[in-house]
Amino acid sequence: MSSWIDLSANELLSQLEAGQVTSQEVVTAFLDRIHQVDPKVHAFLNLFAEEALQKASVVDERRKNGEKVGLLGGLPVAVKDVLCMKIGATTAGSKMLERFHSPYNATVIEKLEQADGIILGKTNMDEFAMGSSTENSAYNGTANPWDLERVPGGSSGGAAACVASQMAPLSLGTDTGGSIRQPAAFCGITGVKPTYGRVSRFGMIAFASSLDQIGPMTNSVEDAALLLEVIAGHDPSDATSLDRPVPNYREALKEPLKSFKLGLPKEIADFNPDPEIQKAVEAALEVYRETGATIEEISLPNLKYAVPTYYVIAPSEASSNLARYDSVHYGYRTDRKAMMAGLEEGDSPLVQMYSQSRAEGFGPEVKRRIMLGTFALSKGYYDAYYLKALKVRRLIRQDFDRAFEQVDAIIGPCTPKPAFKIGEKVSDPISMYLEDLFTVGANLSGNAAMSIPCGFTSENLPIGLQLQVPALEEERLFRIGHLYQQVTDWHQRRPSLG
Amino acid sequence: MNATVTDAAYTTIIGLEVHTQLLTKSKLFCGCANRFGEEPNTLTCPVCIGMPGVMPVMNREAFRLAVRTGLALQGKIASFCKWDRKNYYYPDLPKGYQISQFDLPFCEGGHLEVEVEEGQAPSKVRLHRIHLEEDAGKSMHDESMGGRDSLVDLNRTGVPLLEIVTEPDIRSPEEAKAFLTELKLLLVYLGVSDCNMQEGSLRVDANVNLHLPGESGETIATPIVEIKNMNSFRAVERALHHEVVRQWEEWQATGKKKGEVPKQTRGWNDEAGETFAQREKEESSDYRYFPEPDLVPVTMTAEQIATAEAEVGELPQALRTRLQSEYELSAYDADVLVNQGKALVRYYLEVADACGDAKLVSNWLQQDIMRTLKERNITIEELPVSAPMLTELLKKVQSNELPRARARDVFAQMVETEASLEETMDAMGIKQVDAGALRELCQSLVDANPRIVEDVKGGKQQAVGALIGQAKKKDPNVNPGEVRKICLELIQAMGEDS
Amino acid sequence: MELSRDDIAKVALLSRLQLNDEELDAMQSDLQNMVNFVEQLGEVDTDGVEPMAHAVELHNIFREDKIAPSLPREEALANAPDEDGEFYRVPAVLGD
């Protein structure tokens, strides 16, 4: 046994249950790894080492006494800093919330606690989940563990990097347009965006409410199945959460699919994915063919409109969701004296306080999106922009519905390109937006999707394979993904961080 | 009023916007108590403070009360309605948006019949729409800081609020007041609101302008002005009176028509008795409404609407009609009773049904009872004389066991001591004078007063009054009518003898 | 659609974002690019298409009218940048 941190979550759980290791030992191993590696990667914004060890000892004690232990049985979990927690600050990667201490826990946090998960700390992210590189964090970026000069993707960059670099076996991210799947692809891990409504959003700091969803980021499909089982389910505090029983996802993995159809959207080629990515996806298709699947070409005719549709709807909702950061009830407030001194004749001190606090508390990308969303909703433009986008959204959904009548799952690359260099795209917002090309569709339509590792570029950068299934078909998604991971070992590769 | 205008010079056009808080136990989207008068900021939670990550969930009872109101106002309940965000910045609006209904309210149309002047046919004020939304908190000027600051209390934030919008059907300030009075009566009857203007559970804005006949027979409209902060129905009436004259003068001075100047908002200064222009931000009307992504639509089947309709109960107008047709009360009496509210009508019906003399009971309620309620500032429920107790008392009046004047003394005493009828009569020394004893007494008086007997025999019937006086001196409990009847009988019999 | 500097200033005010001249210039070009980018939606024929505001087709989700405990006032006010122990404090709402 090299080290506990080399095991998958399910393997660790077996060891914990068999009494081969204690939760305290596991937590200690990961905390040590964090101290060793995180100075290079900067995946964490905040660590709860003391609380984690304390909680681990309680779980160990309960297990020793033969008492009931939750599904996570003392496994460490890292949590994206967009999820409200009573301990520590919850910042959403923004200066605006630097000192915000939530008086309540998000529903998923409660679920982790009830399942005896040990929360190690909060992970870095693009400010308010807006970005695809984690460079928009107000607290420095995160590095890609496979190449420290590259971005880990985003917005759940910290969540992806901490799993890839073995600082946590499980982590929670959020996905509004690809924010779980794209960093999972960039960092070579498994990332799942569940069906909209499958996981409660209560306590997740909203970016775009009709698109946001919390999901697992793990080393394997099997581990994702475990974590989703813990966090999924109906929540009376979230009116958009689905009141459907949560299947035993891990049990589902034991019954492999006999024969199934995978659909490859022909429009993907129009976007010229990186040749190495195309090759890796083709190889993955071959693997599936060998396991008995059939591959069909399908069409998602409105795929090219997915990104512009997303970049109307998401900023519109965000402009409203972020209106609450007005420096009155919580959050950053500008210095009053300086503000008053700068007032000109006729200025309202109140309006000035709002505008200045928000200007100082938000970063540039957040401001751009608030502006775009405010514009799209404003008088005279609503119909041409916002309403139009809602209609195209319906067409995109119909594309997916038609495709899923034809095939069991949609397959393709997760991203058009592998991880890019830090700083490469910061000055070009649109090229950053195109990162979401293959992922936003699932958010717009609400279906479930997942990225799993399917190879490496010549520069040793991970490549992600995206699988998409209809709403509430996560069992099917996991079976198809697990099948692949049983015959390949891409998901077991680790970056050499020393 | 410093200007006189002839009635023919213009038509007054008034539309009202009424906001009324619903009588739920908890707020619209969270479990905080819906209660007035608590210490500031003690009835708030993360949801109504609009903290990051929170989500609203609709209060079922609020929607039920809303629908009941819509049905009582003869509106059309939508089979499908949804909620929207109305975006604007104000310190008492912690989310930066109000959850309201924009294009698909739960109720459209409807009307209320209003009697402006007694004896005149009622006018019908049509309603444009009714929607359900959340209330904002309260901002107060902080004088302690030299007026530099405002203080914000969020206890009221999120209280369910109905917005009732009329068509511009109201033609005079008196009619506006009559409409509000009738609307308030209806809402209180329905039990949906207490309509307490002092506590802000009912608030009124008015839109007013004038229609003038143009030279070639066309109608000229003056600019519409919205009047705010009127704190009583009387204030609404006064403000409208003032505004009508002001607009007439302004029209004569400027000749400006509707559409030529931006819509103006004016406040009402009750002490000065005048409206004043309120400064408006240029962008303040761009609310950027869009569908609330955190709430789902509400649908109602025709069946559900019919069920809700059956639960509405008898409304004031129907009660007035019933009191006239079934209880043969005058329109005036019916109106007085119904306007006192549901509890008093219930009391009335109980006593009237038991006594069988609707007019007698109506007189009692309008005189002794309403005066007592007013003097003691109590409600009918708090009156020590319950409906069964009054019934018992009035039955004694009906059977001539108690003279009316005496019964009023007994009633007053019962109110004072909160004792039963029997106890009160005992305490007042009122005993039933038995018929034999009364006859004996009368005989002795007749015997002792031959002159009076002669007068009566001679045709001066009123002379018997002296005998009644003497009888009352001997026994205060005698019924004067009875004494008169018996004495006349005895004298008559004497005449026949001789 | 061409966005003028005035348009940008108006949207910035609606958004309550203070922008200095330099930031206004940068925002004007960024926003123009973004608007140009999303304008390709104009190509799509959406006649007769129902807008889709939600990803789930749920209806009639309610909570019962039950009172739940509110936050103690100290906790409610704990995150406020300025408060007096009873109220949130802001620059005067009126007085403009």
Ligand SMILES: [Mg+2]
């Ligand atoms: Mg309103």
Ligand SMILES: [Zn+2]
């Ligand atoms: Zn609350």
